[in-house]
Amino acid sequence: MPILSASVGLTRYRVLDEVSDDLIREIPERLTKFAFKDIDHTAEERSFGWVNMDDMLDDKWAVSPPEKAQYFTFSLRLDTRRIQPAVLKKHLQISLNHEMAEAKKEGKNFISRDRKREIKEQVTLKLRARSLPIPAVFDVVWNVPDNRLYLAATNTKVMDLFTDHFSDTFELTLEPLTPFFLAMEMLGEEAVQKLESLDPTYFVG
Structure with a gap:
């Protein structure tokens, strides 16, 4: 589902590595290098890569640039052939x-x-x-100054594919912002032991 929909499931990440100015300048070039490759006229079972968030058919960012103020926006496109x-x-x-x-x-x-x-x-x-490949598109918004990244997907396989392809593209490591990691980020490393020892509270008997 597009990230600009009225409701959408999101997975939040933070970038663990330092993002240099040189890398920021290289983002459009790297997106193109690791862009989606069409398999309509092949017998390949699967293809995935980056495309323009404004147009899933645009793998060269001709329609619009990925830069949106302090954000970079793009999508992970995954085409899969399925035989019943x-x-x-x-x-x-x-x-x-x-x-x-x-x-x-x-x-x-x-x-x-x-x-x-x-x-x-x-x-x-x-x-x-x-058979024609079935396309699926998962939008990505990267807030570079805040080291925050949002993926419009919650499926584990899609998340794994995304983090691997992101790492291959930008040579950066992502960490999912689960409640545990958010708490650790707010309270500091010294709170890790206390957080790990917490037991869940059940409010319904």
Whole structure:
């Protein structure tokens, strides 16, 4: 869901490393270098990378720049091809039936395990090439002066993909701003032991 929606689920992060002025100047270039690569005309199963938050089709930031005052805005686009299990089962059976018919012509009554695996890979690749990838976009807002970053997603797999790609792109480490880390940031390192020993309070019996 776009970050400018009326309601949105957000994951907050802080950047643990120092962000130099040189790196700030390089942000647009790095976004382009690690931008999304289209897989519509391939058989690739998945592709991900950065795109313009104002236009998911813009991977060169031609529509608008990523700089918005003290913020940098961009999106993580993830395209995935999914083959329905029933579709794969059907076409695999068709291919296996054809293979068995050809084998019988040669006097054989079975298909080897390796050949079955090869046929399944071929069928999967063929179906994948015929299916369109499903796009998903997750907006990102980076408040550089405050070392704060907001991701419009709460899914664990998306969060892991995002933090890994962010690290690869900018060579920076992100830390999720959970209540524990927020409390530790406010109270200081000396409060870690006390925070770790806290027990939850249940208000409903």
